[in-house]
Amino acid sequence: MTERNAGIALDSETLYQQQQHIIKPSGCTIIAVDLQTPSNIGSIYRLADASAATKIIFIDKTGRSFSNNKTVARTSRNTCKNVVTEYWDHEKFHADYQSLPTLIALELTSQAESLFSATLPKECSLLVGSERYGISDAILNKCHSAVKIPMFGNNGSMNVSHALAICLYEWHRQHTAII
Secondary structure (H helix, E strand, O other): OOOOOOOOOOOHHHHHHHHHOOOOOOOOEEEEEOOOOHHHHHHHHHHHHHOOOOEEEEEEOOOOOOOOOHHHHHHHOOHHHOOOEEEEEHHHHHHHHHHOOEEEEEOOOOOOEEOOOOOOOOOEEEEEOEOOOEOOHHHHOOOOEEEEOOOOOOOOOOOHHHHHHHHHHHHHHHHOOOO
16 A cells, blocks of 8 residues: 555644645625525635635615624634624615626526536625525526535535535635635
8 A cells, every 4th residue: 555645733833823824716706595594604704704705795674784693703713803804785775786796696507507617707796595595586687696515425515615615615716816
């Protein structure tokens, strides 16, 4: 058997020091519509930080803030304090959507293209929807296109934050020299 050398796990201080020297690319805008689960919201903050997202826009009926939610803070590892965040209600989205970069829905639709064959625009907004209902038709009708992640099991969908992670890193694969 050939020996492998995967190295040793980095301690948090070493990892932190390495992260300080990385040149951060300009990432996507993340738009999360009608999310309900604080752990998903926290995970999306963490993804936004990890992928250098430009900002997150949370859209829901009230334009509510998650800034004081303890589960969001804990799950995000406090990245919710550093990521640029906007809170919109649906009316603001429908009035201002044209000011956003190209809208790409991560959703199972009749026109969705496989994420791995789609060409994602360099400047874009990635939209994810409610854990239960997805993205409403009213918002989908504002999107330029939709992408889907091919699924190989019996279940036809995956957790919203996991799907967003895959999409964000596919966007980086297409547009960023990943180290």
